[in-house]
Amino acid sequence: MSRVLVTGGCGFIGSHIVDTLLKNQYQVAVFDNLSTGSIQNINKDKAEFFFGDILSKDLETAVALFKPEYIIHEAAQTSVNRSINNIHFDAELNIMGTINIINICIKYSIKKVIFASSAAVYGNSKQIPVPVNSAILPNSPYGLSKYTAEEYLKLAKDLYGIDYTILRYSNVYGPRQNALGEGGVISIFLNNLISNLRQKIYGDGNQTRDFIFVKDVSYANLKALEVDECGVFNISTSTSTSINQLFNIINGLSSHIFPPIYEPARDGDIRESQLCNKESMKCLNWKPLYSLEEGLELTYRYLCEQNNSLKVF
Numbered sequence: 357m358s359r360v361l362v363t364g365g366c367g368f369i370g371s372h373i374v375d376t377l378l379k380n381q382y383q384v385a386v387f388d389n390l391s392t393g394s395i396q397n398i399n400k401d402k403a404e405f406f407f408g409d410i411l412s413k414d415l416e417t418a419v420a421l422f423k424p425e426y427i428i429h430e431a432a433q434t435s436v437n438r439s440i441n442n443i444h445f446d447a448e449l450n451i452m453g454t455i456n457i458i459n460i461c462i463k464y465s466i467k468k469v470i471f472a473s474s475a476a477v478y479g480n481s482k483q484i485p486v487p488v489n490s491a492i493l494p495n496s497p498y499g500l501s502k503y504t505a506e507e508y509l510k511l512a513k514d515l516y517g518i519d520y521t522i523l524r525y526s527n528v529y530g531p532r533q534n535a536l537g538e539g540g541v542i543s544i545f546l547n548n549l550i551s552n553l554r555q556k557i558y559g560d561g562n563q564t565r566d567f568i569f570v571k572d573v574s575y576a577n578l579k580a581l582e583v584d585e586c587g588v589f590n591i592s593t594s595t596s597t598s599i600n601q602l603f604n605i606i607n608g609l610s611s612h613i614f615p616p617i618y619e620p621a622r623d624g625d626i627r628e629s630q631l632c633n634k635e636s637m638k639c640l641n642w643k644p645l646y647s648l649e650e651g652l653e654l655t656y657r658y659l660c661e662q663n664n665s666l667k668v669f
């Protein structure tokens with residue numbers, strides 16, 4: 357079976373991709389510097405692990421040893437806020453990191469790169485749901501760095517013949533999510549619920565998000581390995597939920613109901629986010645399988661188990 361290197365494979369999304377690939381008989385290696393990921397997230401008996409930074413020579417060492425045919429590139433700086441406060445760090449990791457991946461692909465004749473991009477590339481789009489060919493108007497350095505990396509990958513196809521699939525994820529949630537990363541609102545709300553803490557809502561709470569369960573995202577990555585064509589796809593549910601609605605659904609899971617604390621809106625936050633997934637369903641032969649309620653139930657159960665508190669959902 358094919359050999360796949362997953363950068364950032366110890367992280368939230370990357371580790372689920374690793375699980376899905378292993379289940380489908382791929383040979384998998386993970387390259388990660390464990391800055392936000394955890395070694396506990398992967399099955400070390402089945403996936404090879406290389407410790408290192410995508411900005412360092414360790415990346416080449418791992419590729420030379422493992423000899424992957426494909427690279428799934430998840431390692432990144434993922435926080436919108438951090439990108440605003442440290443543009444340089446964001447650009448270095450997300451742009452130079454991807455350029456390093458491209459250089460490795462040229463040198464080691466990698467067949468294809470699958471790249472984790474983001475809804476953040478669209479910024480505040482006027483079209484809802486946002487089609488994949490919508491205007492690119494990022495309103496954060498993170499959105500811009502993700503888009504710049506996409507453009508380098510497209511150029512690498514033209515100049516060096518390296519295939520790519522770019523997957524623009526909407527807000528991903530599920531087990532193993534670190535409450536600090538992009539799209540962490542569900543993880544934060546569920547953790548607060550379990551700890552009986554009041555929820556904070558930034559802005560008026562009417563901002564919307566397109567929440568997609570992490571297993572649907574990992575499955576999209578599997579599908580992207582299977583199709584030959586290069587392309588850019590939204591990986592989303594094509595539905596939207598406001599933060600106030602989410603608050604009410606999540607509060608319904610518990611008998612302790614505290615009103616939320618409303619804080620000022622944060623810079624770089626998108627007002628409405630709902631990505632059209634028509635093209636992905638057609639070209640990748642993929643569709644999201646989990647409803648928000650199902651995904652929340654699975655995530656809540658996971659967190660309860662982690663907290664050793666056997667709560668009935």
Ligand SMILES: NC(=O)c1ccc[n+]([C@@H]2O[C@H](COP(=O)([O-])OP(=O)(O)OC[C@H]3O[C@@H](n4cnc5c(N)ncnc54)[C@H](O)[C@@H]3O)[C@@H](O)[C@H]2O)c1
Nearest residue numbers: 364366367368369389390391392393409410431432528539
């Ligand atoms: N979580 C979301 O909702 C979301 C939405 C859109 C796009 N994305 C993208 O999906 C990808 C995965 O995000 P995630 O939520 O799983 O984040 P995460 O922080 O859980 O995972 C990132 C992984 O990359 C590793 N990493 C970071 N910097 C590295 C470096 N310099 N060298 C090697 N490894 C490094 C971390 O240790 C971690 O294991 C990212 O590219 C992110 O931008 C995430």
